[in-house]
Amino acid sequence: MKQNSLLFLIIIAIISSCGEDPTPKPKAYLRLDYPEAVYKTEDITKMPFTFDRNALGKNLRTKTLKGETVSYGVNIEYPNLKGTIYLTYKAIENNPEYLNLYLRNAQNFTQEHTQKADAIEEFVYENPERKVYGMFYDVGGNAASQSQFYVTDSINHFLTGSLYFFAKPNYDSILPAAHYLQKDIRRIMESLEWKEN
Numbered sequence: 001m002k003q004n005s006l007l008f009l010i011i012i013a014i015i016s017s018c019g020e021d022p023t024p025k026p027k028a029y030l031r032l033d034y035p036e037a038v039y040k041t042e043d044i045t046k047m048p049f050t051f052d053r054n055a056l057g058k059n060l061r062t063k064t065l066k067g068e069t070v071s072y073g074v075n076i077e078y079p080n081l082k083g084t085i086y087l088t089y090k091a092i093e094n095n096p097e098y099l100n101l102y103l104r105n106a107q108n109f110t111q112e113h114t115q116k117a118d119a120i121e122e123f124v125y126e127n128p129e130r131k132v133y134g135m136f137y138d139v140g141g142n143a144a145s146q147s148q149f150y151v152t153d154s155i156n157h158f159l160t161g162s163l164y165f166f167a168k169p170n171y172d173s174i175l176p177a178a179h180y181l182q183k184d185i186r187r188i189m190e191s192l193e194w195k196e197n
Contacts, residue, residue, distance in 0.1 A: 034056075034081075034176070034177075034180045035056060037054045037055075037056065037180075037183065037184065037187070038054065038055045038056075039052040039053065039054055039055070039187055039191070040052065040053060040055060041053075041191070042060070044060075044062055044074070046062070046064075046072070047062070047072055047074065047089065047195075048070075048089065048091070048156075048157060048194060048195045049089065049157065049159065049192055049193060049194050049195060050191075050192070050193050050195065051187075051188045051191050051192045051193075052187050052188065052190075052191035053076060053184075053188070054076075054184045054187070056078060056080070056081075057076040057077065057078050057085070057184065058077055058078070058079060059075075059077040059079070060074065060075070060076055060077075061073075061074070061075040061077070062074050062075075065088070067090070069090055069091040069092075069093055069098060070089075070090070070091040070093075071088065071089060071090045071091070072088070072089040073086070073087065073088050073089075074086075074087040074088075074089070075087070076184075078177075078181065081165070081177040081180070081181065082165055082166045082167055082177075083163060083164065083165040083166070083174075083177060083178075083181055084163075084164055084166075085161055085162070085163050085181065085184065085185060085188070086161060086162050086163075086164065087159060087160070087161045087188075088159070088160050088161070089157070089158070089159050090102055090158045090159075091156065091157065091158075092152070092154075092155060092156050092157060092158055093156065094155055094156065098158075099152065099154060099158065102150075102152070102158045102160075103150070103152075106135075106148075106150040106160050107135075109148065109160075109162075110137045110139070110148050118140040118141030119139075119140040119141070120137055120138070120139050120140070121137070121138040121140070122135055122136070122137055123135065123136040123137075123138070125149075125151065125189050125190075127190070130192070130193055130194070131153040131154075131194060132151050132152075132153065132189070132192050132193075132194070133151065133152060133153070133154065134149060134150050134151030134152060134189060135149060135150055136148075136149045136185065136186065136189065137149065138182065144164065145162045145163055145164050146163050146165075146174070146178040146181075146182070147162065147163040147178065147181070147182050147185050148160070148161065148162045148163070149161050149162075149185060149188075149189055151189055151192060153194055156194070157194050159192070161185060161188065163178065163181050163182070163185060165177065165178075
């Protein structure tokens with residue numbers, strides 16, 4: 001009787017073990033949900049422009065930059081996302097040479113990422129009412145910066161911006177945060193207003 005039970009268990013084990021070979025499951029990334037953006041107008045006293053900023057962006061840091069023209073830097077930090085949007089303002093002072101230099105530098109800065117980027121998509125932005133004209137760059141792949149932009153009125157003002165994360169560039173893992181912050185960048189561009197001189 002014991003032998004029959006043992007034989008029966010062995011047969012069941014053999015039958016149940018037959019089938020497909022187990023395959024390892026692919027690595028998965030956590031699903032990240034971010035709060036809905038709440039925007040407020042940012043009007044920094046010494047800056048010659050205003051823009052809408054997501055309340056999730058903390059530690060707004062400003063600095064005066066040294067150079068030939070009036071220049072300012074603004075950093076909008078997102079500690080929970082481990083990212084920062086860097087804004088740099090430079091005065092054109094009605095000098096076409098400055099405008100050409102700033103445009104060339106902004107475009108070259110984006111092209112420097114082509115070594116690591118899978119693709120760089122360009123989106124033209126124009127708002128004639130506010131005199132804001134520019135370009136938004138969506139950088140795909142493991143580049144250091146996932147997004148960059150510039151806007152200008154072509155006469156007095158020029159503003160560039162870029163998004164960086166404090167993590168090794170791994171496009172798949174930072175993609176949700178990059179998409180979230182790209183919306184903030186677009187909001188900055190769309191809400192930007194130059195202050196009257």
